[in-house]
Amino acid sequence: MAVPGRKVAVVGMGGAFPTCTGLEDFTNKLFTGQSMIREWPLAVKYGKQMRSTMCGYITEAEMGLEPVFNPISDEYPETYIDLQNRIPDLNLATADMGSIWAMLGALESIEMAGWKQEETQSEQTAVVVGSGGAGHVILRVAWHGFFKEGRKTRSAGSHTVDRAMVYRDAANVSCLIKNKGVCEAIGSACATGLGNIGYAYRLIKFGLQDRAIAGGVEGTSLETFIGFDGMQVLSKGFTPETSSRPFDVNRNGFVCAFGGGIVALEEYEMAKARGAKIYGVIDEYFNNSDGDGNMFAPSFAGQKRLWKGLRDGATIKPDVVKVHGTGTPVGDIIELLCVIDELGESGYHISAPKSQFGHMLGAAGSVEFIAALQMLEHQKVSPCINSDNLNNEPENFQKTEGWDGPVKPVSEYRHLIPQHTVEKEINQIVCLNYGFGGTNSAIAVSRDV
Amino acid sequence: MTEREEILADLIEVLKTVRTIDPARLENVTEETDFLADMNAPSTELINIAVKVEQKFDVEFEDDDIDNLGSTVKDVIDLIILAKNRK
Numbered sequence: 244m245a246v247p248g249r250k251v252a253v254v255g256m257g258g259a260f261p262t263c264t265g266l267e268d269f270t271n272k273l274f275t276g277q278s279m280i281r282e283w284p285l286a287v288k289y290g291k292q293m294r295s296t297m298c299g300y301i302t303e304a305e306m307g308l309e310p311v312f313n314p315i316s317d318e319y320p321e322t323y324i325d326l327q328n329r330i331p332d333l334n335l336a337t338a339d340m341g342s343i344w345a346m347l348g349a350l351e352s353i354e355m356a357g358w359k360q361e362e363t364q365s366e367q368t369a370v371v372v373g374s375g376g377a378g379h380v381i382l383r384v385a386w387h388g389f390f391k392e393g394r395k396t397r398s399a400g401s402h403t404v405d406r407a408m409v410y411r412d413a414a415n416v417s418c419l420i421k422n423k424g425v426c427e428a429i430g431s432a433c434a435t436g437l438g439n440i441g442y443a444y445r446l447i448k449f450g451l452q453d454r455a456i457a458g459g460v461e462g463t464s465l466e467t468f469i470g471f472d473g474m475q476v477l478s479k480g481f482t483p484e485t486s487s488r489p490f491d492v493n494r495n496g497f498v499c500a501f502g503g504g505i506v507a508l509e510e511y512e513m514a515k516a517r518g519a520k521i522y523g524v525i526d527e528y529f530n531n532s533d534g535d536g537n538m539f540a541p542s543f544a545g546q547k548r549l550w551k552g553l554r555d556g557a558t559i560k561p562d563v564v565k566v567h568g569t570g571t572p573v574g575d576i577i578e579l580l581c582v583i584d585e586l587g588e589s590g591y592h593i594s595a596p597k598s599q600f601g602h603m604l605g606a607a608g609s610v611e612f613i614a615a616l617q618m619l620e621h622q623k624v625s626p627c628i629n630s631d632n633l634n635n636e637p638e639n640f641q642k643t644e645g646w647d648g649p650v651k652p653v654s655e656y657r658h659l660i661p662q663h664t665v666e667k668e669i670n671q672i673v674c675l676n677y678g679f680g681g682t683n684s685a686i687a688v689s690r691d692v
Numbered sequence: 693m694t695e696r697e698e699i700l701a702d703l704i705e706v707l708k709t710v711r712t713i714d715p716a717r718l719e720n721v722t723e724e725t726d727f728l729a730d731m732n733a734p735s736t737e738l739i740n741i742a743v744k745v746e747q748k749f750d751v752e753f754e755d756d757d758i759d760n761l762g763s764t765v766k767d768v769i770d771l772i773i774l775a776k777n778r779k
Contacts, residue, residue, distance in 0.1 A: 311711060314747050321740075322711050332711040333734065395752070401739035 245556075246450040252514040252691065253523040255358075255507030256613050257351025258458070259306060259344040261299040261500060261600055266351070270617045272599065273625045274664045278484035279600040280498050285465055286472075293469075295477035297486040299500025299601035300463050301344075308343065315398055319384040322402075334419050337405040339378045341462025341503065342415040348505030349416045349456045356507040357519055358454065366423040367453035370416045371443040372505065373428035373435045374459065375605025375678075378407025379466030412460050416505075424452050430605075432678030433567070434530070435459045436504055437608025441528035441686055443508050448525075453510045458609035460503035467604065468499050478570060487602075488629035489568035489575050489595040490653060490660055497569040500601030504609030506616075522616045526671065526687040527557035533681030541574045541677060543648055546581040549683040553673070559687055561591055561673040563624050565615045568595030569602050576638050578675065580648045583656060592667075593660045594618065595627040608676040608684065615672045619690050624665040633657055696723070699749075699769050706744045712737050723766040738763065751775035 260269040261279040283298035303310050307327040310320035322336050330346050385399035410428035417426040431438040436459025443457030471477055478486045478496040487498040529552035533545030564582050568575050596614045603610050633654040641650050671689045717731045727733045742758050749772050757771055
C-alpha cells in the first residue's frame with residue numbers, strides 16, 4: 244500500500260515520435276497543430292490486400308538506424324547498426340525495433356533526469372516497460388523459414404527469443420542501463436503505456452523502489468497493422484493529415500501508429516534534494532476492468548468506476564483531460580460523456596492528441612502522458628485537430644432505455660474540445676487510456692508548485 | 693594457399709559481418725584464436741556464426757556437430773571440412 248507522504252515525480256522523458264527528430268520537434272508539432280500521419284508506402288505496396296494505408300509510422304533511417312539483413316531474407320533485420328553510436332552492438336543484437344526505441348528513450352530520460360551512474364545502477368531503480376504487440380517482425384520470418392521452407396530452427400539466428408519475448412523492451416533497457424531493481428513489463432493492450440507508468444508509480448509510492456524507467460513502445464510493424472486493418476477498424480477515405488479525427492461526426496476509425504514513450508520517475512523528496520527539474524508530480528493512478536464480458540466495447544459504467552477510483556486516492560480537479568479519443572465511432576463519445584458526467588459542462592478542456600499522431604497502441608498511454616507533461620510545462624492545451632463537425636443529434640446509445648449519462652448531443656460541448664492550441668493556467672491533467680479486454684486506466688499529474 | 697588457409701580467409705569475411713565482434717580483433721586471427729576468450733564474442737553468437745558459415749560454405753551441420761563444437765577457429769574449420777566431405 245501507499246506509504247503516507249511519499250510522492251512520485253517525473254524527472255525525465257524521451258522516446259520515438261512519427262515524423263519528429265526528437266522531443267523538442269514533437270512538442271513543437273503538438274502545439275502548432277501539425278499532423279504526424281502519412282500514407283505508408285509499405286502498406287501501399289500490398290495494393291488491394293490492404294484496406295487502409297494511413298499510418299503514424301517511423302522508419303529505421305528516421306531513428307538513425309540501419310538494418311542488417313540476414314541472407315535468408317531481405318525482410319529479416321538480423322540486427323541494426325546505430326549510425327549515431329548511442330547503443331553498443333551487443334545490446335542491438337538482442338533488440339527488435341521497439342526495444343531499440345525503448346533503450347533510446349531510457350537514455351534520453353536518464354540524461355534529462357541527471358541520474359548519476361550509481362543511481363541508475365542501484366537496487367532501488369526499476370525498469371517497467373512494455374509493448375502492445377509481440378515481436379511480429381522477428382517471429383514472422385523465423386517461423387516462415389521453419390514451417391514453409393523447412394529450414395533448421397537455428398536458421399534465423401540465436402536471438403529470436405530475446406528479440407521477441409513479451410518483456411523484451413524492459414529486458415533490453417535493463418541490460419543497457421544495468422539497474423539492479425525490478426525489471427518487468429505490464430501488458431494491457433492499448434492501455435499498456437500508461438499501465439507500465441502506473442505500475443512503476445506504485446513501486447515508488449509503495450516504498451519498494453526509489454526510481455523507475457517506465458513506459459510503452461510499439462515498434463513499426465506491418466504485421467501489427469495487418470491485424471487491425473483486417474478488423475476494419477482503421478480510418479479510411481481521408482487525406483493523411485485529416486485521417487485521425489476524434490469526435491468529428493465523420494470519423495470512421497483510428498489511425499494505426501507506432502512510437503515509444505519513456506519517462507524517468509523518482510521519489511519526490513529525493514528528486515527535490517538533488518535539485519532535479521520536476522516535470523510533474525503524479526497525484527494518483529487507478530485502473531480497473533469493465534466486468535461486462537465484452538472484449539471490445541467501451542463501458543460507460545466501467546469508466547465511471549475508473550473516475551471514482553481515481554478520485555478516492557487524490558483531489559481531482561483537472562484543467563485538462565487528455566482522453567483516449569481514438570476516432571472510432573462509439574468510443575469517443577462514451578468517453579467524452581463520462582468525463583462530462585464527472586466534471587460538469589465547463590471549467591476544463593479536452594485534449595485528444597491521437598488526432599495529431601494516431602493511435603500508438605502499446606505506446607499510446609506513455610507518449611500521450613509525455614504530451615500531457617509538455618502541456619504542463621508549456622501551459623498549453625494541444626488541439627483536437629480534424630474535429631471539424633460535431634454531431635448535432637444525440638448518439639443512438641443516448642436514446643436507449645437505461646442510459647443514465649448526459650443526453651445532449653456532442654455539438655453542445657464544442658467549447659470543451661479546442662480545434663487550436665489554447666494557452667491557459669494548467670495545474671492538473673488527467674490522462675485516460677483503455678484497451679481490449681475492457682481494461683481502463685487513469686493517471687492524474689500536477690505541476691510542481 | 694592451402695584449403696585451410698582459404699577457409700580461414702572466407703571465415704574471416706563471415707566474422708566481419710557479425711556486429712558483436714570488434715573488427716579490431718579480426719586483424720590477427722589464427723586457427724588458435726578463441727571466439728569467446730580472444731574475440732570476446734557472446735556465447736549465443738556462436739550459433740549465429742555457425743548459421744552464417746553454413747550459408748557461406750553451402751554446407752549443413754548436424755545438430756551434434758554444433759552441440760559439440762569447440763570455441764576456436766580451428767574447431768570451426770575442422771567442422772567445415774568434415775561437412776564438405778560428408779556432402
